[in-house]
Amino acid sequence: MAGKLRHWKEKDGRFYARIAVPERLRSYLDRPRSELIEPLGADRRAALRLHPAAVAKLQHLVTEAEQKSKGEKPDPLPARFPLTETQMARSLYAELVKMDDHFRGVPGACDIGVDDLRVRWLRNAMAGKLSDDELQALAGPWVRQFQHLGNTDVVRGSYEWRQLARALCVAEYEALSRLAERDDGDFSGTPTHPMLANPEVPEEPLEPVSLSRLWTDYLAGRVQAGFLKDGGKRQEPVLKSLRSFLKHDDARRITKKDLLEWRDHLLHVDGKAAKTVNDIYLSTIRSIFAWAHDNERLPANVAATVRQPKPRKVHSRERGYTDAEALAVLKASIAHQPKPNQFGFVRETAHMTAAKRWSPILCAFSGARISEITQLRKEDIRCEGKHWVMRITPEAGTVKTGAWRDVPIHRQVVALGFIDFVQAAADGPLFHGAANPARFAMAAASVSDELAKWLRRSGIAPKGIQPNHAWRHRLKTKAREIGISDRVVDAIQGHAGRTAGDGYGDVTLVAKAAAIDRLPDFELT
Known part of the structure; x- marks a missing residue:
């Protein structure tokens, strides 16, 4: 759908190009005014054709005023308001016909006939028969006029310069043809050259979409x-x-x-x-x-197929922790104590210390994403019957699937004192200090990143795996080894089902607890 045409004015059935003049520049015009207006006539199709050149002309006047306000010499700014050869030819043709209308009101001005020699030169120019010097003598003033207006920056002698000069010769030749017709009383003539005759009306520009x-x-x-x-x-x-x-x-x-x-x-x-x-x-x-x-804000999605191929990942080992690696990480995690700096101060926050102690073992027995653990709040831990349960919910930060799930807490985590830690903690997040819920997800992600860095820096986590994500791979592996259904493990980990059948029925908390109870304890002592 076409938008509103800029710098366009309609009044009493006539059309105009208009440019608003900033108040600070008005005094620098030849006549102070709030807007500049260029009449385009009563024919809408013709007015639309003339509009670009008229706007460029008015913009140039505003630019000159801007330069004067800064004490600068109003030099032309090449191609600041560029027009095509056809647009400049149409503009010149309209200007010459308009000048003829003006002079016919001046007594004696029309006694001078059309110069036949100039007409012959214009025909030769249109045919491409003139040298650069001959073209310069014939069309050079017109080219300079459009250069001065900032509509073109063609260089004399270049192919583009010759094409523009020839186009302007077409405009003058057609204008002289109208003058000759009018001298005989025929004011109905129209251009015959393809460049000017019945040109396609340009589409009105659409409003920008921010x-x-x-x-x-x-x-x-x-x-x-x-x-x-x-x-x-x-x-x-x-x-x-x-x-x-x-x-x-x-x-x-x-x-x-x-x-x-x-x-x-x-x-x-x-x-x-x-x-x-x-x-x-x-x-x-x-x-x-x-x-x-x-949502019909753009006519097409030009970004739909823009992608960047990614290097294929090369795995030199299994992606989950081995038994020995898992045990080493958990021993280091449970035993972690923050070290004071050279001045005896402990810089690590209590939240970070708690995250390093509890997050790895919670991941080991749940296969949860690390950020789902580091965003846990005190209110997300509860007792359900004989099982302690943690609720992983987007309300605490973010969940990839967008849905909450309840995950039973393994007996060894309880035995190590996790529930005592939760009950002694203040309300709110257990592993980060953000107070604003809008910042929970970012704070949890920051703690997750720091955990991975800690495991890598300390050399506890082996090379070739993702220190936090490796727990998700390990749980899948161990569950298969002891015969736990993939459907149940998917529900524990928050993975989507693989088949339509997986969407039928529910994996209850009882089924999840039975599966987690089958996972063996780690020999941490």
């Missing part, structure tokens, strides 16, 4: 649906990066080529990993553009 506004509206919808609980903090740098690269904020102007060039810039200039570029940067833009297209 990329920033798209992001704001998309984010509001996702948050309302229960996603992006951190307010999109992870995605905001993506939008900032794209706007900075493009140097504009109009989503309607973005092409697939723009996005491909941005992708390559992220990889080769910013040095980002292929996985980060594809899974965070491109994924975010694909989602926003898909939403914008679905």
Whole structure:
């Protein structure tokens, strides 16, 4: 759907190009005024054809006023308001016919006939028979006029300069033809050259679509649906990066080529990993553009197929902890005591110390994602019958599936004193200190990252695995070894079912507790 045409005015059946003049520049015009207006006539199709050149002319006047206000010499700014050869030819033709209308009201002005010699030169120019010097003598003043207006920056002698000069010769030749017809009393003549005769009316430009506004509206919808609980903090740098690269904020102007060039810039200039570029940067833009297209904010999703291939992961070993590795990590975790610095102060927070002590063993017996553990709150731990249970819920931060689940706590975790720790803790998060629920997910992720760094720095976690995620792989492996149903383990870990049949029936808390009770204790002493 076409948007409102900018710098356009209609009044009493006539059309005009108009430019508002900032108040600070009005005194620098030849006549102070709040707006500049150029009449375009009463024919809408003709007015639309003349509009670009008229706007460029008015913009140039405003630019000159800006330069004067700064004490600068009002030099032309090449191609600041670029027009095509056809647009400049149409503009010149209209200007010459308009001048003829004016002079016919001046006594004696029309006694001078058309110069036949000039007409012959114009025909030769149109045919491409003139040298550069001859073209300069014939059309040079017209070219300079458009250069001065900032509509072109062609260089004399170049192919582009010759094409423009020839186009302007076409305009003058057609205008002289109208003058000759009018001298004979025929005012009905129209251009015959293909460049000027019945040109296709340009489509009216569409209003810009703000990329920033798209992001704001998309984010509001996702948050309302229960996603992006951190307010999109992870995605905001993506939008900032794209706007900075493009140097504009109009989503309607973005092409697939723009996005491909941005992708390559992220990889080769910013040095980002292929996985980060594809899974965070491109994924975010694909989602926003898909939403914008679905909601009729954009005519197409140009980001739909823009992706970055990721290197195939090479696994040199199993992805879960072996028995010996798991035991080493848990022993170091349970025995962890923060070390004071050189001044005798302990810099590690109580929350972080608790996370290092309890998070690994909770992951070992639940296969939960590490952030699901580090976001646990005191109120998420409860006794259900004879079992202690932890509720993993998006209310505490975030859950990948968006759904809560209850996971029984293994007897060894209880025996080690975890319930005593929970009951002695203050209300709220157990493993991070964020007070604002909107920051819970980010705080839990920060603790998770620090746990992984701690395990790597200390050399406790072996190379070739993800220190936190390895527990999820290990639980699946151990459960299969002792014959626990994958369907039950999926429910414990928060994995989606693999078949339609998995969606029938429920995995009850009793079934989960029976499965977790079958997991053997670790020999920690």
